[in-house]
Amino acid sequence: MTRTYIFSGVAVITGAGGTGIGAAVAKGFALSGCDRIAITDLNPSSLNNTKEAIHAASPDVRLFVQAGDISDESFVDSFIGAVVSEFGRLDYAVNCAGVLGDALRSTETSTEVFDRINNINYRGSWLCSRAELKQMIKQDPLPSHGPAREPQRGAIVNIASQLGIVGQPGAPAYCASKAAIIAMTRSDAIDYARDGIRVNCVCPGVIETPMTTSSDEVRERLRPAVEIAPMKRMGKPEEVADAVLFLCSTFASFIQGHALVVDGGYIIN
Numbered sequence: 284m285t286r287t288y289i290f291s292g293v294a295v296i297t298g299a300g301g302t303g304i305g306a307a308v309a310k311g312f313a314l315s316g317c318d319r320i321a322i323t324d325l326n327p328s329s330l331n332n333t334k335e336a337i338h339a340a341s342p343d344v345r346l347f348v349q350a351g352d353i354s355d356e357s358f359v360d361s362f363i364g365a366v367v368s369e370f371g372r373l374d375y376a377v378n379c380a381g382v383l384g385d386a387l388r389s390t391e392t393s394t395e396v397f398d399r400i401n402n403i404n405y406r407g408s409w410l411c412s413r414a415e416l417k418q419m420i421k422q423d424p425l426p427s428h429g430p431a432r433e434p435q436r437g438a439i440v441n442i443a444s445q446l447g448i449v450g451q452p453g454a455p456a457y458c459a460s461k462a463a464i465i466a467m468t469r470s471d472a473i474d475y476a477r478d479g480i481r482v483n484c485v486c487p488g489v490i491e492t493p494m495t496t497s498s499d500e501v502r503e504r505l506r507p508a509v510e511i512a513p514m515k516r517m518g519k520p521e522e523v524a525d526a527v528l529f530l531c532s533t534f535a536s537f538i539q540g541h542a543l544v545v546d547g548g549y550i551i552n
């Protein structure tokens with residue numbers, strides 16, 4: 284029996300442009316032997332950077348690359364349809380696209396700002412996972428890595444946040460959008476367990492990505508959270524990707540509806 288991941292299916296990652304968590308997940312799949320990977324992001328040039336990085340490190344990987352807005356229902360449905368046309372199926376889906384927003388209390392938050400954050404983070408994740416589930420539910424399962432494990436028809440990992448579990452000053456819309464992703468994950472996990480589909484989420488702490496490092500204001504805003512966490516550092520996107528790959532793999536065959544916190548201990552303090 285092998286002791287390494289077998290990613291013989293097709294992976295899809297949203298928010299995969301640039302140097303953030305989605306890009307680390309896409310590269311992680313390629314380095315772990317997944318040879319059919321679809322990536323999307325709002326930003327075509329950062330998406331192209333991820334494509335080039337994967338091709339340079341893993342030249343045998345077949346990539347499907349399409350830029351678009353995951354808060355747009357028609358884009359999401361056509362993107363997932365195009366992935367299935369290209370690769371025939373969809374096995375590991377990682378819904379990572381998201382936005383943080385400015386530091387605003389509720390009384391300072393406009394309805395437009397609230398809607399933008401929730402349309403991308405919560406509604407966008409739901410649109411993606413719904414399209415992914417529609418494909419997964421009708422495909423044959425793939426064998427697992429060992430005889431004691433059930434075959435797997437699909438695995439979805441939604442990227443929530445530690446801020447879906449605990450609060451933070453000036454982030455009501457963001458925190459609520461991430462709590463909604465955790466609740467959605469649990470509900471889908473219940474509904475699709477009988478189909479051999481696992482649905483989980485990862486709740487990152489403060490991770491060193493463009494979202495957290497692109498401005499001094501955001502770095503300053505997040506400094507207390509880094510200091511509260513027992514490990515007292517930002518996590519790396521690759522450390523989140525490791526957790527995501529585990530949850531997608533059949534090594535997580537009995538893990539369902541879980542919110543796996545990857546935060547250097549922040550929420551235990």
Ligand SMILES: NC(=O)c1ccc[n+]([C@@H]2O[C@H](COP(=O)([O-])OP(=O)(O)OC[C@H]3O[C@@H](n4cnc5c(N)ncnc54)[C@H](O)[C@@H]3O)[C@@H](O)[C@H]2O)c1
Pocket residue numbers: 297298299300301302303304305323324325326329351352353354379380381382383403407442443444445486487488489490491492493494495
């Ligand atoms: N970095 C952190 O500290 C942290 C902590 C907890 C959760 N998260 C979550 O992790 C996920 C990835 O964030 P990151 O830190 O890698 O940030 P990032 O900004 O590097 O990546 C987010 C990506 O999503 C893309 N995106 C934004 N809106 C989109 C849309 N409408 N359609 C398609 N793509 C869109 C962006 O272009 C970007 O490439 C997000 O959901 C974020 O909320 C991040």
